[in-house]
Amino acid sequence: MQKNHQKRREHSTLFTVTEKAELLPFLLENMKQNSRNSVKSMLTRGQVEVDGQPVTKHNHPLSIGQKVEIQKNKAAKSESMLTGLTIIYEDESIIVIDKEEGLLSMAAKDKNEKTAFSEVSYYVKKQNPRQRVFIVHRLDRDTSGVLLFAKSEEVKMTLQTNWDEMAKERVYTALVEGNVKKEQGTIKSWLKETRTYKVYSNPTDNGGQLAITHYKKIKSNRQYSLLEVRLDTGRKNQIRVHMEELGYPVVGDKKYGSTVNPLKRLGLHATSLTVVHPVTKKVMKFETDLPTSFLRKVQ
Incomplete structure (x- = not known):
């Protein structure tokens, strides 16, 4: 060229x-x-x-x-100083990031540990010392991808109160152990968390939370499968629990049945989020690139 x-x-x-x-x-x-x-x-x-x-x-x-x-500009300069994330979109009401694996969404036990929340807070305060950000939803530490923050408490409440209606589509990409036989399927169960913070799945209502996960196979080989996963519900550890139940745990997920860790991280990435903007009411889709390490494992 x-x-x-x-x-x-x-x-x-x-x-x-x-x-x-x-x-x-x-x-x-x-x-x-x-x-x-x-x-x-x-x-x-x-x-x-x-x-x-x-x-x-x-x-x-x-x-x-x-x-x-x-x-x-100031925003670009501030963004270049951020660790573990990239800003995808920003306006007066929301800010959307691509979080790297290994970064907590918020509330680290070690107060000095950087989190997505602390980094985004730092970024907005560089431009306006009085500006605050608010957590709307979370990703596990070792899950990468799209994460949305609100820029006011009012916007946060609007999104959280109406999340099931406003979050039109949540798409993840999962690298799982084994060659998934079915091209696509749906898992529906009730999830309950124990005192040891492990979530268990039950096929009938056990007083837990209903969780519905749809999956579609993108590519596979003998060792691994790459799946597109869509959520109807956003329960804690939902995809990880459902993949274990399916018999194909997410790679690197020792807590939920994985025996291998070829990526040196959890094989889960929040690929896209489609939401109704809390102020303009426009439907907006935020997308991130799939980690190349996922793709290499199914070549």
């Missing part, structure tokens, strides 16, 4: 287009030091200008000779 001319300015980076391309692929090619989600968030925030005009469309066509300028 022909190299595009790059020029660094004090408050921006300027590229001159030398080949026809679409905007997102052009940016990914020329900003390899940035993650895909980081580049997408720059587009969302309106940091990218083509011939002086802000452009947010990923497939915006570029012509030879056009100037693409990436504006630096």
Whole structure:
């Protein structure tokens, strides 16, 4: 590919287009030091200008000779200092991140341990010292992917109170042990947590919480299967418990039946979240890239 001319300015980076391309692929090619989600968030925030005009469309066509300028701003500077997460989307009401595995959502026993909550709080306070963020839902420490925060208590309450209606679709990708025989299926059971913090599944109502999980096989080999998992309910450890019940535990999940840990992490990733925006009422879909380590195991 022909190299595009790059020029660094004090408050921006300027590229001159030398080949026809679409905007997102052009940016990914020329900003390899940035993650895909980081580049997408720059587009969302309106940091990218083509011939002086802000452009947010990923497939915006570029012509030879056009100037693409990436504006630096306080938000981008603050984001570059974050650990264990990338910001996917932000507006006045919500902030959506791609959390890495190993990072707690919140409330670490060690008060000095970084969490997704502490990192996002730090990020917003850099721009406005009075700004706060609020947890809406959580991901397990070793589950990566989409996590949403509210920027006010009112927005948090709106989302949490109406979560089952407002969270239109929750899609995960799971790498599980074994070659799953059925192409797709649904698991429905009642989940109850014991005093030892382990969740157990029961096929009939035992006073626990009803949990419904749909799965579809994406790819498999003799050792592992890659599944797309959709939730009707969001119970604690739901996917992990249901995969154990199915006989194909999530890799790396010793607590729920796994005997191998080829990824050195839990084989679970929150791929996308589709929600009704709490203020605008628009349906919005937030997506993340699947970890390449998952894909490599089913090649």
